[in-house]
Amino acid sequence: MGTTSGSPARATDPMPSAGDVRLGGYAPLRGYAVIGDGRTAALVARDGSVDWLGLPDLDSPAVFGAVLDAARGGRFTLAPSLPYRTERRYLPGTNVLETTFVTGRGTVRVIDALTLHDDATLTPMRELLRRIDGLSGSVPLHWSVEPRFAYGTAPTRLARRAGFPVATAGRDALAVCAWDAGEPACHNRAISGRFEIGQGRRALIAMPFAHQEPLVLPARSDCEGRLDATCAAWRSWAHDHPYTGRWHQAVMRSLLALKLLVYAPSGAVAAAVTTSLPEEIGGERNWDYRFSWVRDSAFTLAVFLRLGCPAEAHAYFWWLMHASQLTHPELKVLYRLDGGHRAPEKTLPWDGYRGSGPVRVGNAAVGQVQLDTYGELMQTAWQYALATGHLDADVARRLAEVADLVCTAWQQPDAGIWEVRSPPRHFTHSKMMCWVALDRAADLAEHGLIPNRHLERWHAARDEITEFIESGCFSPDRDSYVRAAGAEDLDAAVLLGHLYGYGGNEHRMHATISTLDRRLRHGPYVDRYSGEDGLAGGEGAFLACSFWLAESLGRTGRLPQAIELMDELVGLANDVGLYSEEIAPATGDFLGNLPQGLSHLALISAACAITAANKDTAR
Incomplete structure (x- = not known):
């Protein structure tokens, strides 16, 4: 949370908003941003904590999993050591996150990225970079890296190599390389440090990771160069796929979010970055979404083709053809990101987000018809x-x-x-x-x-x-x-019959x-269906259904209603433009896995269709 425990805030100190405060150690799901490198992705909370990261790949066991177990999941925290408030954005045209911490003693900016690599050079297999810039005054900060390999089931060993602390488990290893960010200390399965940064000063923390290969310890100059190159690469990619229309910012952020769900080695597109984030707090509807669903394929290809992403479209189509060949002529509901078709479901000994267990790995839906x-x-x-x-x-x-x-x-x-x-x-x-x-x-x-x-x-x-x-x-x-x-009983899915x-x-x-529109919609929210489904408890409003309705309204000539609904839906994104699977209508809280690919796909599809219909009407 935004205040240091045991230190009462002065009246003049910045205070976090209610949406930034953790409950029982858990940040609001609405408060997460995502960063990634085309192979894996991490969730970063507004308070600077990296609470989810699978390594080496997006569907690998989590090294940081605090979003699913605040006590045992592991995290990488970085924050001021005194009360603060935060401001966030993505650097324009990128998936690089900028978080500004405003304190009573000064302001600091943190840039977070999973860096993109040139495969022709010898670099760490995966690398999380956190750069800290002093903007004003002088601000004390603390940080802690608490890796929990293999969902916390593998014991972590801490040692030093070439002066840097290294955590290992089996053939997995990560290092913490800190420059001007305090002297790292190792204790209680954590690597931590404290430092103070003044105006005009810069610190850097790099976390390279290796799986079944040597761990390469980087030089600071190489890390700085990769961070700059990562920003440039994202901007270049976004520039090549422009969209002009009423919802330009929402569409481009959705496209950038989708790019983070593309597993570059195969071309598959994951449904979400996470597993088991609940559709209802305390409920049992917690599923693993780190797979590629055939149900999303037509939307995925259409979006890539509409927004000028032929390389992604080609790679995705051929991944789908190769994956489905394994079970031809029958189709599985979902496939692994490497094209495999087995996803046995098991339960982890974790508490779940805010006690919402079970925490599942794998998805038994793979066996459904x-x-x-x-x-x-x-x-x-x-x-x-x-x-x-x-x-x-x-x-x-x-x-x-x-x-x-x-x-x-x-x-x-x-x-x-x-x-x-x-x-x-x-x-x-x-x-x-x-x-x-x-x-x-x-x-x-x-x-x-x-x-x-x-x-x-x-x-x-x-x-x-x-x-x-x-x-x-x-x-x-x-x-x-x-x-x-x-x-x-009614079902919003029949809207897809119209759209297809x-x-x-x-x-x-x-x-x-x-x-x-009349019976399942409540404001901007649309229920998936009415009636029973064999599961206990309830759920939030499934966002894709709202976008399907907006698109259907636009395609049937009801443009004012479609535009009004789209405007409302665009306003439901979090502060950095991301969507989860569902939203609780009463509170606006995010529910379900995030960022949810289908939500962003449906947004882009609706925006493009309504924009096209509006242009046709204007002619």
Whole structure:
């Protein structure tokens, strides 16, 4: 928190806002920023504590996990030793974080980055840099690195190499290199230091990490150079992908956040940086999101193509093709970032965020049947083919075989997009996405991009799906497509049927949008669905649903309502423009894993669609 324990603040001292104060050692989820290097990512709280970092990769065991267990998770703290308030931003066009601490004795600025490396040089495998600049007065600071390898299960050994403290566990090692930041001391499985910095002075703390390879101890000048190069690289990347429109800043920050979810070695895009952040404080809805979901694929490719990211689009598409080949023709719900399809779920002996256990690693949803994934896969391939004009012959053959599978698989009940852990049902959204799968396959075949030997069968099955949906999944009483065949509860996921062009009854789809707007929306918040899902407790409002509704309103000519809703949603981001999975409507608190890729994908998609519709109307 923003005051030093045992030292009462003077009336003239800056005080933290209520949103900065930790409860039981836990920072508000809304207060986290993210930094990353394309291989892993860290969460940094407003009080300067790095509370989450998986090493060596984003989906690796956490070395810092205090966000999930304040006592045992480990962290890297850095803050003034007297009361302060904070101001934060990302350096423009970058994923480099700037935090300014204002105290009664002066002001300091901290720059945090996971540095980008030139692979042609011998550098640490991963490197967290924290640069401290004195802006005014003279400010005392303290810092502490408390690594907890392998989710805290591996014993940490502390020693010194070439004068620098080094923490090791097995074949993992990290060093703490401090320049003008006090003499590091080792005690109680922590490396810590104290120093005072005055106006015009600069300190630097580097934390290089190595996994199964020699740990390289850097020189200060090399660290400074890498930090400057990292800022320049981010700015160059952002400059190459401009977006002009009403929500420019929100779109560009979302794109930069998504770039941090791209696992550079494979091209996969993770759903989030974290695991097990709760959808309800004290609830059981805590899942591991450090995987790549097929359900996000069409949005992901569309965003990359719309905003001029062909390299990311190409890498992601081929990662998806290689990953799905392992289970062809069936699809898994999610795949590991390296393309693997096994994600056994286990529970860690951690308390969970604010006591919200269990803390899970792995995700049992990988074993579920979710039929909508076939529509997402085919929509993704269709978009890629339209953009490039061709498909690899082997990929084309496999896509045709997937369409053949959908012709019979669509008749099964499934777990649906929301991955309910209750008996499978005939979810409307799943059937709509099976329709999309066959429609896109037919279009690809008609353009000679995939084999067309079963085209008539695809057309016939698509028509059967239409009949099933129109006869059993629309409620005249609700004036809406419902959540599942024969049900009366509602589901915001059917909005995706509209966004992906499900070719049923257009009047019914427009009525559904109006019904969902009226019955599931509360201010800017949209519930995922009504009805039960087999899990205890509740949850917050799922942000992607709100953006889907805004986009649907814009696409159906209700531009004033769409723009008004988008403006409200953009205002719900935290102070550095990030979104979690959900928000608690009563408090505005973030819930669920963060930063949530689907929230940012849905924001960009809605912003682009509404901007385009507005331009068309103005012509």
